Amino acid sequence: xxxxxxxxxxxxxxxxxxxxxxxxxxxxxxxxxxxxxxxxxxxxxxxxxxxxxxxxxxxxxxxxxxxxxxxxxxxxxxxxxxxxxxxxxxxxxxxxxxxxxxxxxxxxxxxxxxxxxxxxxxxxxxxxxxxxxxxxxxxxxxxxxxxxxxxxxxxxxxxxxxxxxxxxxxxxxxxxxxxxxxxxxxxxxxxxxxxxxxxxxxxxxxxxxxxxxxxxxxxxxxxxxxxxxxxx
Amino acid sequence: xxxxxxxxxxxxxxxxxxxxxxxxxxxxxxxxxxxxxxxxxxxxxxxxxxxxxxxxxxxxxxxxxxxxxxxxxxxxxxxxxxxxxxxxxxxxxxxxxxxxxxxxxxxxxxxxxxxxxxxxxxxxxxxxxxxxxxxxxxxxxxxxxxxxxxxxxxxxxxxxxxxxxxxxxxxxxxxxxxxxxxxxxxxxxxxxxxxxxxxxxxxxxxxxxxxxxxxxxxxxxxxxxxxxxxxxxxxxxxxxxxxxxxxxxxxxxxxxxxxxxxxxxxxxxxxxxxxxxxxxxxxxxxxxxxxxxxxxxxxxxxxxxxxxxxxxxxxxxxxxxxxxxxxxxxxxxxxxxxxxxxxxxxxxxxxxxxxxxxxxxxxxxxxxxxxxxxxxxxxxxxxxxxxxxxxxxxxxxxxxxxxxxxxxxxxxxxxxxxxxxxxxxxxxxxxxxxxxxxxxxxxxxxxxxxxxxxxxxxxxxxxxxxxxx
Numbered sequence: 001x002x003x004x005x006x007x008x009x010x011x012x013x014x015x016x017x018x019x020x021x022x023x024x025x026x027x028x029x030x031x032x033x034x035x036x037x038x039x040x041x042x043x044x045x046x047x048x049x050x051x052x053x054x055x056x057x058x059x060x061x062x063x064x065x066x067x068x069x070x071x072x073x074x075x076x077x078x079x080x081x082x083x084x085x086x087x088x089x090x091x092x093x094x095x096x097x098x099x100x101x102x103x104x105x106x107x108x109x110x111x112x113x114x115x116x117x118x119x120x121x122x123x124x125x126x127x128x129x130x131x132x133x134x135x136x137x138x139x140x141x142x143x144x145x146x147x148x149x150x151x152x153x154x155x156x157x158x159x160x161x162x163x164x165x166x167x168x169x170x171x172x173x174x175x176x177x178x179x180x181x182x183x184x185x186x187x188x189x190x191x192x193x194x195x196x197x198x199x200x201x202x203x204x205x206x207x208x209x210x211x212x213x214x215x216x217x218x219x220x221x222x223x224x225x226x227x228x229x230x231x232x
Numbered sequence: 233x234x235x236x237x238x239x240x241x242x243x244x245x246x247x248x249x250x251x252x253x254x255x256x257x258x259x260x261x262x263x264x265x266x267x268x269x270x271x272x273x274x275x276x277x278x279x280x281x282x283x284x285x286x287x288x289x290x291x292x293x294x295x296x297x298x299x300x301x302x303x304x305x306x307x308x309x310x311x312x313x314x315x316x317x318x319x320x321x322x323x324x325x326x327x328x329x330x331x332x333x334x335x336x337x338x339x340x341x342x343x344x345x346x347x348x349x350x351x352x353x354x355x356x357x358x359x360x361x362x363x364x365x366x367x368x369x370x371x372x373x374x375x376x377x378x379x380x381x382x383x384x385x386x387x388x389x390x391x392x393x394x395x396x397x398x399x400x401x402x403x404x405x406x407x408x409x410x411x412x413x414x415x416x417x418x419x420x421x422x423x424x425x426x427x428x429x430x431x432x433x434x435x436x437x438x439x440x441x442x443x444x445x446x447x448x449x450x451x452x453x454x455x456x457x458x459x460x461x462x463x464x465x466x467x468x469x470x471x472x473x474x475x476x477x478x479x480x481x482x483x484x485x486x487x488x489x490x491x492x493x494x495x496x497x498x499x500x501x502x503x504x505x506x507x508x509x510x511x512x513x514x515x516x517x518x519x520x521x522x523x524x525x526x527x528x529x530x531x532x533x534x535x536x537x538x539x540x541x542x543x544x545x546x547x548x549x550x551x552x553x554x555x556x557x558x559x560x561x562x563x564x565x566x567x568x569x570x571x572x573x574x575x576x577x578x579x580x581x582x583x584x585x586x587x588x589x590x591x592x593x594x595x596x597x598x599x600x601x602x603x604x605x606x607x608x609x610x611x612x613x614x615x616x617x618x619x620x621x622x623x624x625x626x627x628x629x630x631x632x633x634x635x636x637x638x639x640x641x642x643x644x645x646x647x648x649x650x651x652x653x654x655x656x657x658x659x660x661x662x663x664x665x666x667x668x669x670x671x672x673x674x675x676x677x678x679x680x681x682x683x684x685x686x687x688x689x690x691x692x693x694x695x696x697x698x699x700x701x
Contacts, residue, residue, distance in 0.1 A: 025285060025307040025308060025311060026307055027305075027306065027307035027308075029292055031292060051292055053290060053291065053292045055290065057285035057307075059283060059358075059359075061285075061286055063285070063288055065290070065291075067290075067291040067292060069292075082291050084289060084291065086288060086289060088285070088286035088287065088288035089286055090284075090286040090287075090333040094330060094331045094332075094333070094551070096286035096287045096288065098286065098287075098288045098289060100288070100289055102289075102291070118289060120289070122286075122287035122288065123287075124330045124331075124527060127287065129289065196306055229292070231305065231306055232306050232307075
């Protein structure tokens with residue numbers, strides 16, 4: 001299992017001598033989201049979703065991490081597990097570029113496991129990335145997903161957050177969770193930092209392509225979401 | 233009622249309560265510690281720069297898009313704490329400097345230790361990009377200000393508008409009792425220049441001591457009033473209030489007329505007033521304010537202060553200049569060494585005009601300092617300047633601080649007319665090769681950008697050119 005191997009790498013890194021880790025930062029977060037939502041879609045009938053992220057940053061720009069999230073697929077509760085690794089470099093302008101790959105697996109639905117690679121740019125208040133998956137959600141569908149995230153401080157204690165993404169199917173055919181052509185998702189909300197805690201409230205909007213599949217019941221295309229995160 | 237909406241209402245109430253609570257700091261970058269030690273002049277403190285990992289992908293849905301605060305901050309803080317412990321230091325404060333790719337930490341060392349030894353040790357550590365002393369800077373205004381006779385002038389009713397004032401500005405200048413004695417009026421005829429430009433919506437960062445935002449001449453002129461010295465709101469202090477007024481006081485309030493009354497001032501308190509009324513700042517507070525000014529759209533940064541060369545400020549000023557932000561620094565004519573930041577390449581060094589010998593010395597010093605340019609210091613009015621003072625008063629002030637403020641105002645005027653101009657181009661407009669020794673011909677500078685300019689400033693031209701040998 002690739003996610004297990006990736007987590008083993010994480011542990012190996014943690015177990016290396018302290019001198020070798022002198023310039024390695026371990027960070028992470030735990031979060032509770034009002035529901036699991038991925039690129040505008042919610043499989044199953046929603047419900048609270050706990051999340052955990054662990055991340056290691058090396059001084060040279062390499063990073064790797066692991067992520068787990070509670071997810072309800074159909075009537076079965078399981079976990080989405082993701083391992084990712086990449087390289088990021090800061091430019092003189094203050095922006096950063098990066099490239100990396102990730103493996104995404106579902107503990108209760110391995111048929112949906114898939115890999116994708118990405119590249120992007122990030123600044124102090126924005127990030128943009130393009131992802132390519134040769135077999136999105138495990139189906140023979142090549143997809144591109146482009147996203148832009150924006151952060152804007154409205155007040156020292158209130159930040160505006162916005163996200164827009166577009167998933168484009170490069171293959172002919174339709175599969176569960178994959179649009180025949182393109183599907184957008186958008187998110188606009190506020191985040192409130194509170195020490196190491198952050199509270200988020202957002203309005204989400206997705207595009208209903210009218211296709212119905214098992215595991216993807218009808219949800220309203222516009223809905224509220226909330227989450228609380230503790231970063232460490 | 234639908235239970236969902238009840239829950240949503242409760243959540244919104246919670247959000248509102250959290251958002252409306254007292255702000256920890258006026259700036260957008262939250263300080264992790266409430267700290268008063270950071271502005272005690274940097275006694276027994278060093279600045280330690282740790283590399284900030286580049287922003288990158290994180291899959292969690294809760295990631296708000298802002299890498300600097302949302303992720304890894306705790307980890308970096310732990311690393312800094314461990315580093316401090318390892319070298320027998322105490323972590324005092326920190327501030328992310330994403331523009332430089334660094335986290336800046338203030339660490340205190342024992343009274344019995346010395347900065348050089350600590351810096352040498354820290355510099356050897358592979359985690360540390362560099363370490364440096366916390367340098368002291370001083371405002372370039374004379375500490376004692378003379379109350380203006382017009383200080384008793386009753387406050388006039390607020391003017392309806394300032395930013396778009398053209399002929400109105402000239403008219404309202406007449407109602408500003410101190411305008412006739414302002415050198416900006418006598419030599420630069422700024423009310424006439426305001427027919428063509430007022431520096432409308434040009435953001436000028438006044439990195440200084442606290443500005444009196446409630447002063448009648450400054451009401452509504454401040455886009456920001458942030459405090460980078462301590463956690464409270466910015467107090468009204470002499471130096472910052474005077475500099476802000478000279479740059480951007482609005483006309484028609486019975487006091488003075490700013491050089492650029494249409495400019496949006498960013499009051500960024502990085503200095504504080506001492507009991508003897510002198511103005512003091514340090515590397516850390518100035519760096520935070522410059523970082524903020526760059527990130528928040530300043531077009532001109534006014535630094536009416538001077539001190540020793542400083543690596544952190546050097547790097548930030550380079551970035552400001554690369555981004556097309558004009559930086560103005562006051563020359564310290566009494567300094568024996570380099571007068572920083574006026575000596576920094578690309579910064580417009582400004583000395584006080586009026587006293588020939590002093591101005592000449594300042595210009596020579598600014599030239600001598602320049603193993604790196606600027607090769608010529610600009611000269612601007614800096615003696616007996618009527619200026620805004622805290623508490624709705626006015627006073628006469630002197631010093632190169634106020635000369636620098638005049639130049640910042642002029643840059644805002646030029647910026648409105650020539651929005652895409654680089655700092656070097658603006659400098660060339662202010663000080664063409666035909667003029668010598670850094671004198672500014674305000675009328676001619678505006679005339680170069682405005683067709684059919686009827687700006688006739690014979691007195692100004694005569695006065696400016698009278699400085700020729």
